[in-house]
Amino acid sequence: MEVILSGVLGFCMGVRRAVELAVEESQRSADSGFPVYTFGSLIHNPKVLASLKSCGVETWQDTSDISSVKLENCSVIIRAHGISPSAEKELAGRGCRIVDATCPKVKASQLRVKELSQEGYSLFLAGDAEHAEIKSIIGYADASAFCTVVANADEAKNAADSLYKTNSGAKTALLGQTTISQDEYDNIGEAIKKYFPNLKIEKTICAATNERQKALRELLTKVDAVIIAGGRESANTRHLLAIAQESGKPCALAESSADIPENFYTYKTVGISAGASTPDSVIAEIEKRLCGG
Ligand code: SF4
Missing domain, CATH: 3.40.1010.20 (4-hydroxy-3-methylbut-2-enyl diphosphate reductase, catalytic domain)
Incomplete structure (x- = not known):
């Protein structure tokens, strides 16, 4: 089987920046001993979240009511999606250190x-x-x-x-x-x-999104089937899957190589595209499995 990678893969600028800020904050807090939380999932990728957790960065899933959470001396990372000014004001008034990773x-x-x-x-x-x-x-x-x-x-x-x-x-x-x-x-x-x-x-669509979608459309002209690597919760990953589905070619979303459908191993050429929050390690793992590794 031949595996062809999309011309646009890897973290986008906003996701890369958010992950780097979280890692930096975990290193800073390792010295002080204060907890680090992200306000909701930092990115929609379970592997990256597990890796951040191993560095001491906890995901704060339920952000609907923060009134009972003790926040003094914690660090709270605002993810790339951002938060409303009222939520930010509430956090600021609770004595925590805010690390703003909202994508520019x-x-x-x-x-x-x-x-x-x-x-x-x-x-x-x-x-x-x-x-x-x-x-x-x-x-x-x-x-x-x-x-x-x-x-x-x-x-x-x-x-x-x-x-x-x-x-x-x-x-x-x-x-x-x-x-x-x-x-x-x-x-x-x-x-x-x-x-x-x-x-x-207003022109608010991220160029990184457009480029990734364009690269997928090009990829679809060259392959028999396509894998979209990424988290099921990721909006941009799901948009890529919808584009692949519109093409009529066999396609599947895979969070890891375990999600590759059995029949994909029978195709001559399989393409791989990936969401903006999919780490290179996941793409490499999927590629290796498709190639028989
Ligand atoms: S807008 Fe979204 S897709 Fe674009 S760079 Fe920022 S986080 Fe990434």
Whole structure:
């Protein structure tokens, strides 16, 4: 079997930075003896989380209520998805050291939402309302602003229709989750423009996401089947899987080599693409197994 790797693999800048900051913080706390927590999973990859845990970095999974958690002298790492200003304020008031690993691209979206909402724009956020990045970004909107999350063009049409009925002259802007696919974002924009032709469309999709998706599309033209290496909880990994599924070629998501479907060993050429939070070691392990190692 021939295994072909996608032209874009490995951690993206935001994930690499977050992991490096966590490792640095664990080294600092080893001297002081203070605990280090991440506010939610630092990245959506179980192997990386296990490795961070072995360095003393604990994942704080339930972040919905932090009032009963003792935080004095702890370090709390804010992950690449960021958190809302109100959650950050609460942490700051509890005596912990905050290490902000919010990806600079997510930070730019957060600040843009703040700016636009203060300028009186009604905002549409394209993405998954339950995703931590969208929750962090929406927290930056001015409290009085119209700000709604739409997952697809149908939802965008309904939201635009309802805003139009109450405020047909609204100034509107669209921002998206950094990992949304360009096609989905364009479709959402078109749906809103039918009601608000002057919609301001912000370029919030991360270039790293686009490049990874483009590289996968190229890879799909060269292989019989494709493995998407990455965590099941990772939004950008799931988007890659959706792109592979649209191609009609056999595809599978694998968190490790144990997830490679048996029939994949019968193909002549298998491609490997990977999410932005998939470490090189996992990609190498999957490649080795496919090659009979
Ligand atoms: S995919 Fe882009 S926006 Fe998301 S963490 Fe990586 S660099 Fe940042």
